[in-house]
Amino acid sequence: MTTEEIPAKAKEVRLAAHLEGALALSHFELAEAEVCEPGDGEVLVRYRYLQLAAVMQDLMKPEPNLPMPGYQPGAPMWGAAVGVVVKSNSPDLAVGDLVEGMDGFKEYSAGPAGDYFKLDADAFPSPVHYLTQGPTAYHGMVDIAEVGEGDTVFVSGAAGGVGSLAGQIAKCRGAKRVIGAAGSKAKVDYLVNELGYDAAFDYHDGPVLDRLRELAPDGIDVFFDTVGGEQFEAAVQAAAPGARFALCGALSGQVGDAEGAFPRLDVMTAIVKQLVIRPFATYHTPEQIWAWNSHFAQWLGEGRFVLPQTLVEGGLEAAPQALIDLLKGKYTGNVVVKLS
Secondary structure (H helix, E strand, O other): OEOOOOOOEEEEEEEOOOOOOOOOHHHEEEEEEEOOOOOOOEEEEEEEEEEEOOHHHHHOOOOOOOOOOOOOEOOEOOEOEEEEEEEEOOOOOOOOOEEEEOEOOEOEEEEEHHHOEEOOOOOOOOHHHHOOOHHHHHHHHHHHOOOOOOOEEEEOOOOOOOHHHHHHHHHHOOOOEEEEEEOOHHHHHHHHHOOOOOEEEEOOOOOHHHHHHHHOOOOEEEEEEOOOHHHHHHHHHHEEEEEEEEEOOOHHHHOOOOHHHOOOOOHHHHHHHOOEEEEOOOOOOHHHHHHHHHHHHHHHHOOOOOOOEEEEOOOHHHHHHHHHHHHOOOOOOEEEEEOO
């Protein structure tokens, strides 16, 4: 069953070559591919929105060393996307159903109905609310760092897709004070004035440790780290006894030189303070996704949460440049490309 005219061909973005050096448009290939007819038990989905994330740069390398498949030259890239079923040969999904898939660097996607996750179109104000890095932020802040009442929290990369959610999660969980670090005055203002951070600072404006001691004189109880480098080292020195560290990323090493990916750990300080340091990877299990979506919907409904997101217009062809711009820090919050 179908309700709209399906084109014979549609656009997709492929990896042109493995990443060596700085990311450039030459690493991407915009191509046309035949729109496949869904077989028995399959559906055809027209994607509307594609989510971008910094990890995509690592997936373009020959050896990503990540718990997820890397991109291969000549093949379409993958990423989370939300769209609508436009043709169905499966009893599990009907035409018009809102779904999420993982092969989103294309306008149309065909495959087994089980490859797509059916979404509640009425749960959020817009389908783009499903395209966040919320499962990572929620799992790290709640399950790994165990943030709770009275905690003083420090979030690095606080204006990014994960950090902009992590700080708000901490506030909703009862944190006493949430501090964020970002890369510009505009982002600092955004954290405090829009996202409800209690304090924020530009990490370019002098030693991070000095700012942490000023803003958290009694020490930090939770550190949610997406950056590594100096910010990790400073957090160890500024930590309160028994502080919990959730290590989510190392952006200071992913963008530019790799030095930031190898911060020095003051082992004696960590021992004396009995720090709990837990690196983690989020596999986006159904349980993690459900936990995030249910709490996100609740907090939005209560007016306690803001969706920090940049929506990029221009269709699929805008995605490569948008990913480059994301890595350069030009956006705030989660970055989504509007495909149609």
